[in-house]
Amino acid sequence: MSVAVSGQTSSIKEYIHDVTQRAADARAEIAAASTEVKNQALTNIADEILASREELKRKNMLDLQAGKERGLASAMIDRLKLTDARIEAMAEGLVQVSKLPDPVGEMSEMNIRPTGIKVGKMRVPIGVILIIYESRPNVTADAAALCIKSGNVTILRGGSEAIHSNQAIANCIHNGLQKVGIAKDVVQVIATADRQAVTELLHADEIINIVIPRGGKGLVEKITQESHIPLIKHLDGVCHVYIHEDAGVDMATEIAVNAKAQRFGVCNAMETLLIDEKIANQILPELEKRFKEKQVELRGCAKTQKILTNIKSASEGDWYEEYLGPVLAIKIVDDFADAIQHIEKYGSHHTDAIVTNNELIAQRFLREVDSSSVMVNASTRFADGFEYGLGAEIGISTDKLHARGPVGLEGLTTQKFIVLGDGNIRE
Amino acid sequence: MSVAVSGQTSSIKEYIHDVTQRAADARAEIAAASTEVKNQALTNIADEILASREELKRKNMLDLQAGKERGLASAMIDRLKLTDARIEAMAEGLVQVSKLPDPVGEMSEMNIRPTGIKVGKMRVPIGVILIIYESRPNVTADAAALCIKSGNVTILRGGSEAIHSNQAIANCIHNGLQKVGIAKDVVQVIATADRQAVTELLHADEIINIVIPRGGKGLVEKITQESHIPLIKHLDGVCHVYIHEDAGVDMATEIAVNAKAQRFGVCNAMETLLIDEKIANQILPELEKRFKEKQVELRGCAKTQKILTNIKSASEGDWYEEYLGPVLAIKIVDDFADAIQHIEKYGSHHTDAIVTNNELIAQRFLREVDSSSVMVNASTRFADGFEYGLGAEIGISTDKLHARGPVGLEGLTTQKFIVLGDGNIRE
DSSP, X not given: OOOOOTTOHHHHHHHHHHHHHHHHHHHHHHHHOOHXXXXXXXXXXXXXXXHTHHHHHHHHHHXXXXXXXXXXXXXXXXXXXOOHHHHHHHHHHHHHHHHSOOOTTOEEEEEEOTTSOEEEEEEEEOOEXXXXXXXXXXXXXXXXXXXXXXXXXXXXXXXXXXXXXXXXXXXXXXXXXXXXXXXXXXXXXXXXXXXXXXXXXXXXXXXXXXXXXXXOHHHHHHHHHHOOSOBOOOOOOOEEEEEOTTOOHHHHHHHHHHHHHSSSSOTTSEEEEEEEHHHHHHHHHHHHHHHHHTTOEEEEOHHHHHHSTTSEEOOGGGGGOOOOSSEEEEEEESSHHHHHHHHHHHOOSSEEEEEOSOHHHHHHHHHHOOSSEEEEEEOGGGOSHHHHTOSOOSEEEOOSSSOOEEEOTGGGEEEEEEEEEEEEOOO | OOOOOTTOHHHHHHHHHHHHHHHHHHHHHHHHOOHHHHHHHHHHHHHHHHHTHHHHHHHHHHHHHHHHHXXXXXXXXXXXXXXXXXXXXXXHHHHHHHHSOOOTTOEEEEEEOTTSOEEEEEEEEOOEEEEEEOSOTHHHHHHHHHHHHTTOEEEEEXXXXXXXXXXXXXXXXXXXXXXXXXXXXXXXXXXXXXXXHHHHHHTOTTTOOEEEEESOXXXXXXXXXXXXXXXXXXXXXXXXXXXXXXXXXXXXXXXXXXHHHSSSSOTTSEEEEEEEHHHHHHHHHHHHHHHHHTTOEEEEXXXXXXHSTTSEEOOGGGGGOOOOSSEEEEEEESSHHHHHHHHHHHOOSSEEEEEOSOHHXXXXXXXXXXXXXXXXXXXXXXXXXXXXXXXXXXXXXOOSSSOOEEEOTGGGEEEEEEEEEEEEOOO
């Protein structure tokens, strides 16, 4: 593979042209690979990663040093770091993916039509997937694993700050693939930090079928604007818990505290709590006490402030906010309709939950809230590929089309129609 | 509704802003409408259309006259014309859609996770769908029917040449909706022929969830370039039939003739016939005779021309061609791999069929050919929503994501995750 020289647009163009051509050429091979071969490749890669532990840490050190010299924030440096535990977790992740059922080739919905043809669907790989991500080198192994298992070719473009680590992981992936006779071009890790490479990739719409950006909102919006290739993307997680008037107070309290405080800084944490006016007096004082223990700052609407007189007021901006930290906005709503309207207006269609013992209200909430995950009497923190039983996830989609919510192996495939006849012709 | 004055950009902008706001406001209502109400609306619209027969023909006459004055081609004038039979077919189409099962609210894949939560999926409408189409006014009724039944709001932008006919059909739709108490904004038909309206719509990505272009390749490519809203689109139908060496000669002949000549000018007609070298001598003379009867012009590769010495030679361009007419390109291939490579290189991933008695080869063909419909021993002409049992189709998608192949009610919906708990929190 040619290595591009940063800053030279023409050579970057050639380099990316070469990468995408190799990807196109590798597509048929991995799409047709058997489950056994793909699983063997995954466990091979896991073995390579464990065997290359020292090499991975040495290359990672280059990134860490460069990062410190460039003054990267300590949180970023932490994400970048490959420890023994993280290296083992990468290998373990690969082994886990090897154990998941293979979605490719699965046939469903077969039925016989009046003309005698049998019509159904077959699940097949999407083709060539571009994944653009930041800092964490483990994404290189995780994303490669999911794409190999789902029969796709991947082009991986990690953050420039992790380039040495990512190239070292790429070597492990290539060795693992080649040991079962699969072309290493099935997984290509971009070998330049030049931003021009991303631009070139985003315009390769003849070859790349889908782009998955994994990173902050800025990255996602930039890619959306720059490319006409379909995206599986994740934007905000402004998640709500709505405590309905028919909620049990204890259950509502436990779910609200868990949804906000089990872990901060995750997209499925609650950011705004909606409480029905009829139950607010009864529940708010206990909630205040519990959130105080968790050191969560509360910001309330005017009605909330009448009950919890010591808390700050929530501004209009708070209802849109994804705090990703120990802050919670609280609003007292008039009724079910008011709650639904708030979620529709301010929410981000990620994950929203209701706490209620009223079955009809629960059914209406499930149907009417237009979010990727809608929950009844459960914490929003369950919105996660592992918790849902997908085995692993490439991300959580806040898009409506193709894949919505946690995206696992199935989201990396598509279905085509298949027709079986015995000489049928159309009259 | 305000009516925009053509040529005044600011008023078009305001008009489209108004249209999209109304669409957004109508979304929750149609999404939550019961199956009974939606079905009643559809049969009401059918009744309105039948009762407005004379009015529809009068308005259609305005379009026909304007079209003739503008010198529209006679094929276009024919597509534009509303006859009694076509009006009745529109009404019948609406009644048929009312009889289809409602996909909205359908729950599937429910299972209990080790944490005790129940996780599954619920089928829900996409939201707001923009459909851009040309000439045929019946699309206005057909598209509205499918969108109403699937719980979506639609904005319909028909061809400028059909504007009077489309507005008259829109009146019937609005009357039918309002009689069951559904806001007429659920289906809006753009009331200006100004092209600026399309541009404004294609930039309303905050409100419009999906665009479905129904028209020629030029229209589709233009929209793809102009918008960042996801598309369900149809490009070419360069469909193949591959006669494998283990094919029965009679079956192969019947399928090839049907795939090409049952109807010309349709996207699922065969454009290139691939014949295995080992069977070519045996089958080509009979095929030539049969295609001659159907007045199909044959163009062959060099090897084909050695057997059928009177036919023209196919150029490189022929293999890419969607003739949509009585022309067929024929190529003799070395073997299965050669056929697959030809389809991958020159095909449009629409519909491809193999004729073979070899079960293993059939399975490989099904799996390896990357097209929206892949067939064994059946004519490509079966690639159609009605033939597949979808009941009706909004089009055939040559995209890979979300909806692939004929798109019916299911393709106009999406699935969200639903989680049912009894107070579950994440540890």
